[in-house]
Amino acid sequence: MLFSRFRLAVPLALAVTALTTAGAGPARAADAPTIPATVHRTVVDEPGAGDQEITLEFDGRPVTVREPDLDDLESGTRVKVAVRGASTGAEAVAKLTRHPGAITAVQVVGKPGPSAGTQGAVVHDVTVVPVTWAGATAFQRTTDSLAAMIRKALDEWGPLSRGTVTPGTVTMLDPVVIPDPGKACNIAAYANPAMTALGRGPTALTDHWVFVPSQSKGCSWSGTSYLPGNKIVLASDLPYGEAPDFGGAWWTVGHELGHNLGIAHAGNQVCTPACTTSEYGNNLEIMSSGDRAAAPENAYHSTLLGAFTAVDTPLVTGPGTYQLTSINEDSGVRGLRFDRSTGTDIYLEYRPDTPSGWTRPGWLGGLLANRPSATDPRYSVLLDLTPGQTMYGASTQPALMTGNTWQVPDTGLSMRLASADGPTATVVVTATATDTIAPASPADVTAPVSGTGWMTSSPTFPVSWTPAPSAAADEVVGYRVTVRSASGPQWVASTPADQMSVTMTLPTAEGWWSLEPMTINVQALDAAGNAGEAATLETGFDNVQPYRATILQPTSLSTVTSPTWEMAWSTPYEAGSGLSRYELLIDDAVVKTVPAGVNTATMPTPKNSPFKVAVRTIDVAGNESTISWRWLYR
CATH class of the missing domain: 2.60.40.10 (Immunoglobulins)
Structure with missing residues (x-):
C-alpha cells in the first residue's frame, strides 16, 4: 500500500495507498520461501521525504523492508519470502525490524484483491483501540468523547459515499499497554504490539481498527492509514474540542477512513498559463486538507466508490445538449464523462453552491471538472476551467460559470454552461471551433470609488462596463469579471452578453479578503472559449478605521x-x-x-x-x- 502524507490546517496526515494490479517478481533460490506476506508499496510524497519504500505485512503486522525483488510488485500482491533466522511471520517481523535487508528469497503466489471501494454497499464497523505506555501522558478525551468523535466520522461516510457505505458499529476497547514507540512514526509501532496484546486484529476490509495513543510522539502527521485497508493510527486522541465538530478532529478520522475505503486525495490544477498540480488542493472535499468539507465526493471519486455508474455519468462522444443535476443530489445525471485521446478521462459535474453553507456568492456556482491523476488513478485532480487566472488557495478556484466555454483537452469538443437554475444546469457540447481570435476588450470599467480612488463603504458593490463596438461581430456570449487583490486573492463573477454590470461581494466577513489595493478586470468571452484582453480599473478596498496615534x-x-x-x-x-x-x-x-x-x-x-x-x-x-x-x- 502506498503511503502518502498531506498537510492539514492541523498537523500533517499520512495515508497509505494501494495499487490495483500485480506484477511478477523474480524469485531467488538461495532459500525456500515459506513465510506468507502481503506487499505494500510505500511512498512518502511529502516534498523532500525521499524515495519509495516497500512494506511487507505478516499476519496483519507491517514492517518496512529493503528488497529489490519486491520493487516492481504492486500493492496487495501476496508472496512467500525467506528471511534469515526466521521461520514464522512473527519472527520475520522481529528480524526485519532490526535488519530490513534480511530477505533471501521471494516467490509471488497471488495478485492483489479488489479495493474496499469496489465492494458495493456494505456495512463498515470501527473498533477503537486506545494505546498507552509506561510514562505516557493520560488521555485527554473521555471514552465517550472519543467514541462520539469516531462515530461522527463513520456516520458522515454514509452521505459522503452516497450510500455505498452503511455505517455500522463503533466498539470501544479498554486501553492497551504497549512498549514506548519512541520515534517510530508508522502503523507497525502502534498496531503490532496492541494486536499482540489483544491476540486479534481486523478480520475484513470492512472491519476498521483505529489505534489511538494517549500521547503524541511528535510525528509530522495527525493520522496514518492504509488505502485500501482496515488500519488507522492517530497521532493522539486529537483533543481539539468537543461535539458537534470536535474541533475538526472528526474530519481527520473521516479522511483516514476515506483512504481505507479505497480513495486517495482530492487535488487540483492551476494554469497561469503553465499548469501545476497540487495533490491536496481541492478543499471542497474531505479527501483534501483544508476546510473540513463534508459534501458528497466528486463524480470521479463517487465512481471509484461504486456510487456512480454509466447512467449517472454518461460518456459524451459528440456534440449535444445535456441536462445535469447537482452533484449534491441523490439521483439524476450528475456527471458527464469525456474520453480523451490521450490521458485519463475527465468527469464534469455541476455544483450550484458550496458545501457546508459557506458564504461565497457567485464563486463556485457552476461547472467543475475532475480527472484521475496520471500517476495514481485513486487521486482526483480538480481542473482549472479558467486558465490564465491567478489563484489564491485551492478552495477558491473558480468554477466555469454561466455563459463561459471550456475546450475539453484532447477531445476535439468544447462545452458551455448555457444556464444554471438551482439544482439543474444545461450544458451545450460542440465541436471545438477553429476560431482562435479573442474578442475585443470592453471599456469604461467603473465601480463606486471615493475621491481617493478606493472603495471604503460596503464590500458589495456594482461593476459596470461598456461593450466593444465589435461585440456582436465578435460573437461575444458573456463577460468574466475578476477582482484581484495585491496579495493574490481573487473573486470572480460572470454575466451573459446582454448584461453590462454585475454585483460583486468580497468575502470580507469570512476573513478571506485583505484590505489592500486591487484590480478589477472585465474580459469578453466568445462562443469558442476565447477570452479577450481585460479592461481594468485600479482601485482598492478598505472600510476599516485605522488605529489612533498616542x-x-x-x-x-x-x-x-x-x-x-x-x-x-x-x-x-x-x-x-x-x-x-x-x-x-x-x-x-x-x-x-x-x-x-x-x-x-x-x-x-x-x-x-x-x-x-x-x-x-x-x-x-x-x-x-x-x-x-x-x-x-x-
Whole structure:
C-alpha cells in the first residue's frame, strides 16, 4: 500500500495507498520461501521525504523492508519470502525490524484483491483501540468523547459515499499497554504490539481498527492509514474540542477512513498559463486538507466508490445538449464523462453552491471538472476551467460559470454552461471551433470609488462596463469579471452578453479578503472559449478605521509658556491601505496636516487656556481614526 502524507490546517496526515494490479517478481533460490506476506508499496510524497519504500505485512503486522525483488510488485500482491533466522511471520517481523535487508528469497503466489471501494454497499464497523505506555501522558478525551468523535466520522461516510457505505458499529476497547514507540512514526509501532496484546486484529476490509495513543510522539502527521485497508493510527486522541465538530478532529478520522475505503486525495490544477498540480488542493472535499468539507465526493471519486455508474455519468462522444443535476443530489445525471485521446478521462459535474453553507456568492456556482491523476488513478485532480487566472488557495478556484466555454483537452469538443437554475444546469457540447481570435476588450470599467480612488463603504458593490463596438461581430456570449487583490486573492463573477454590470461581494466577513489595493478586470468571452484582453480599473478596498496615534509630548495638563511648542505622537498600527497622514487639532479645529512617517510638529499656542490638542490618523483609503487628545494650559 502506498503511503502518502498531506498537510492539514492541523498537523500533517499520512495515508497509505494501494495499487490495483500485480506484477511478477523474480524469485531467488538461495532459500525456500515459506513465510506468507502481503506487499505494500510505500511512498512518502511529502516534498523532500525521499524515495519509495516497500512494506511487507505478516499476519496483519507491517514492517518496512529493503528488497529489490519486491520493487516492481504492486500493492496487495501476496508472496512467500525467506528471511534469515526466521521461520514464522512473527519472527520475520522481529528480524526485519532490526535488519530490513534480511530477505533471501521471494516467490509471488497471488495478485492483489479488489479495493474496499469496489465492494458495493456494505456495512463498515470501527473498533477503537486506545494505546498507552509506561510514562505516557493520560488521555485527554473521555471514552465517550472519543467514541462520539469516531462515530461522527463513520456516520458522515454514509452521505459522503452516497450510500455505498452503511455505517455500522463503533466498539470501544479498554486501553492497551504497549512498549514506548519512541520515534517510530508508522502503523507497525502502534498496531503490532496492541494486536499482540489483544491476540486479534481486523478480520475484513470492512472491519476498521483505529489505534489511538494517549500521547503524541511528535510525528509530522495527525493520522496514518492504509488505502485500501482496515488500519488507522492517530497521532493522539486529537483533543481539539468537543461535539458537534470536535474541533475538526472528526474530519481527520473521516479522511483516514476515506483512504481505507479505497480513495486517495482530492487535488487540483492551476494554469497561469503553465499548469501545476497540487495533490491536496481541492478543499471542497474531505479527501483534501483544508476546510473540513463534508459534501458528497466528486463524480470521479463517487465512481471509484461504486456510487456512480454509466447512467449517472454518461460518456459524451459528440456534440449535444445535456441536462445535469447537482452533484449534491441523490439521483439524476450528475456527471458527464469525456474520453480523451490521450490521458485519463475527465468527469464534469455541476455544483450550484458550496458545501457546508459557506458564504461565497457567485464563486463556485457552476461547472467543475475532475480527472484521475496520471500517476495514481485513486487521486482526483480538480481542473482549472479558467486558465490564465491567478489563484489564491485551492478552495477558491473558480468554477466555469454561466455563459463561459471550456475546450475539453484532447477531445476535439468544447462545452458551455448555457444556464444554471438551482439544482439543474444545461450544458451545450460542440465541436471545438477553429476560431482562435479573442474578442475585443470592453471599456469604461467603473465601480463606486471615493475621491481617493478606493472603495471604503460596503464590500458589495456594482461593476459596470461598456461593450466593444465589435461585440456582436465578435460573437461575444458573456463577460468574466475578476477582482484581484495585491496579495493574490481573487473573486470572480460572470454575466451573459446582454448584461453590462454585475454585483460583486468580497468575502470580507469570512476573513478571506485583505484590505489592500486591487484590480478589477472585465474580459469578453466568445462562443469558442476565447477570452479577450481585460479592461481594468485600479482601485482598492478598505472600510476599516485605522488605529489612533498616542500623543507622547507634551504631557497632559502641562503648561505651555512660549508662542510655540513641540508635539510628538506614536505611529499607530495599520493593516489596511496604509497610513496616509495625520491631522493635528487645537480645540477641535485642524491646524496642521503632516504626512505619514513624520511624528513631530511645531504647534502654535492659542490665546485661551486651557486648550485641547489632538491627533487624528487618516489612511490611504481616506478612513479616519478617532482622535487622541489631552488638555494643556498656557
